[in-house]
Amino acid sequence: MNKKQLFEQIKSKKSFLCVGLDPVLENVPKHLLKYENPVLEFNKQIIDATKDLCVAYKPNTAFYESMGLKGWETLIKTWQYIPKDIFTIADAKRGDIGNTSAMYADAFFNEAKSDMSFDSITVAPYMGKDSVGPFLEHKDKWVILLALTSNAGHSDFQLHETPEGKLYEEVIRISSQWANSDQLMYVVGATRGSEFENIRRLAPDNFLLVPGIGAQGGSLADVCNYGLNKECGLLVNSARAIIYASKGEDFAEKAREEALKVQTEMEQILLSAKLI
Numbered sequence: 001m002n003k004k005q006l007f008e009q010i011k012s013k014k015s016f017l018c019v020g021l022d023p024v025l026e027n028v029p030k031h032l033l034k035y036e037n038p039v040l041e042f043n044k045q046i047i048d049a050t051k052d053l054c055v056a057y058k059p060n061t062a063f064y065e066s067m068g069l070k071g072w073e074t075l076i077k078t079w080q081y082i083p084k085d086i087f088t089i090a091d092a093k094r095g096d097i098g099n100t101s102a103m104y105a106d107a108f109f110n111e112a113k114s115d116m117s118f119d120s121i122t123v124a125p126y127m128g129k130d131s132v133g134p135f136l137e138h139k140d141k142w143v144i145l146l147a148l149t150s151n152a153g154h155s156d157f158q159l160h161e162t163p164e165g166k167l168y169e170e171v172i173r174i175s176s177q178w179a180n181s182d183q184l185m186y187v188v189g190a191t192r193g194s195e196f197e198n199i200r201r202l203a204p205d206n207f208l209l210v211p212g213i214g215a216q217g218g219s220l221a222d223v224c225n226y227g228l229n230k231e232c233g234l235l236v237n238s239a240r241a242i243i244y245a246s247k248g249e250d251f252a253e254k255a256r257e258e259a260l261k262v263q264t265e266m267e268q269i270l271l272s273a274k275l276i
């Protein structure tokens with residue numbers, strides 16, 4: 001999906017919500033345990049309940065890798081179940097020496113080899129251009145580079161002052177020479193609301209993947225204050241606050257209610273910004 005198509009989806013759904021599909025077997029409602037694959041059934045029901053309210057799904061691969069072979073199969077079947085007009089993000093945070101990155105890229109982009117072809121993957125930037133390049137060689141796919149993350153440890157490295165500015169600023173400045181905003185997004189935590197003005201100065205046209213509203217307490221209003229651009233430019237993720245809104249038989253209904261609350265707030269924001 002290209003940038004224009006993504007913006008069209010945002011306008012038509014009046015939403016820039018990304019639902020995080022981070023399932024944990026222990027949290028799956030008990031009545032689903034009768035299914036051969038309870039986690040897959042959980043994901044399917046969450047997708048059915050939210051697909052008209054969101055423009056993206058982001059399975060974090062850790063939640064699937066932790067289940068071994070079954071988990072990998074669940075990830076593939078979850079990707080296959082997501083409607084094709086919805087943007088997909090493999091939150092895998094990969095990146096290695098070039099020939100290894102090429103294998104990671106195949107794992108998430110090359111359906112003929114791996115049975116999955118996500119629209120995008122999250123990548124750690126710290127091994128540099130030759131580690132990110134193999135992902136960018138897939139011209140119809142997106143790389144989402146970690147810039148300023150939502151966790152407390154973001155300050156350990158990302159805020160370090162370099163002669164050129166903070167380290168995360170350098171990540172954005174240097175990587176924007178590797179690809180343009182048609183192929184490169186950045187991860188910026190919703191908990192970093194005050195930094196969005198600065199980030200938009202460095203990356204005016206790039207989409208930002210913004211985790212951290214909901215369970216982590218980030219503010220959607222703060223993010224949008226400076227984060228919006230002329231094509232919206234934001235995919236705001238929420239996982240636990242939506243998928244675990246209830247752990248009972250009504251989990252899908254409650255997930256929809258939570259997603260609808262976020263979508264309704266997003267619609268108001270898009271209207272105020274005259275983007276819809």
Ligand SMILES: O=c1ccn([C@@H]2O[C@H](COP(=O)(O)O)[C@@H](O)[C@H]2O)c(=O)[nH]1
Pocket residue numbers: 020022060091148149150151187188189211212213214215216237238239240241
């Ligand atoms: O800076 C980051 C980068 C990635 N994440 C991931 O996003 C989701 C957030 O889930 P919630 O349940 O809504 O907190 C999860 O997959 C994280 O690994 C992030 O939170 N912050």
